[in-house]
Amino acid sequence: MKIALSNKNFLVTGSAGIGVGSGICKAIDRAGGTLVINDLSKENVEEATKKYNNAIGIVADISKSEEVDRLFHEIKTKLGPLHGVINNAGIGHRKPAHETTIEEFEALFNTNFKGVWLISKAFALDCIEHQIKGNIVTVSSVHAFNSTNKYSLYASAKGALNNLTRGLSIELGKYGIRCNGIAPGYVDSAYNVKAVREWSDDPDQWVKDQIEDYQSIPEVITSLDCGNAVVFLLSEYSKSITGQIIKVDSGFTNLLYSNSFLP
Incomplete structure (x- = not known):
């Protein structure tokens, strides 16, 4: 099964770094899709854009509505309509909830939840206007299902994304827009x-x-493994799949105990 995404444009937020976003971009690039690389650092965006066959880079803070408006305006001007967005941008937070400051809380949820809503909203409105059957894929985490010490707020943000994904799939399905997500386990990335x-x-x-x-x-588990799952969700092979979160975790969330617990 060979998936082709040629003649289609995809925005990947937070994709100029060294995490899952790079694997997503690589997989889309291999499938022939055109990329919009987005991140906060101009230097990183310019450097990342050079790695792919067909890509443009746009610096924008997806947690700010005016920046998202500018981002989509630039995409329309430089590239044309989008066929999919991958909500990859996010920040980590390893700190107990009772020790977290209001500034840290707002930074976490502004990027990890509000930003995803802003991007998804802008994309959905464009798809509806231009009658495009688009795809929204959001990067969640196994923390949304099984979390651990010091990750309660991070897990809460990812859990909120899962519910947003399911809700959007219901609201946008009548327009032919599919909404899914992936939940990576521990990915061996820099x-x-x-x-x-x-x-x-x-x-x-x-x-x-x-x-x-x-x-x-x-x-x-590699970032490319995550990217391959995303490409599948963007393709026609998943045309009847929506509102789902695919766990890319090598069975991590299947285990009740560690493998060494019983012989």
């Missing part, structure tokens, strides 16, 4: 390795233990 260093002196060993003890399939 971004996550940097995060692991906060609590482990040996990130490589921590990842090895994570894979062996907490995944049904003891293999590394």
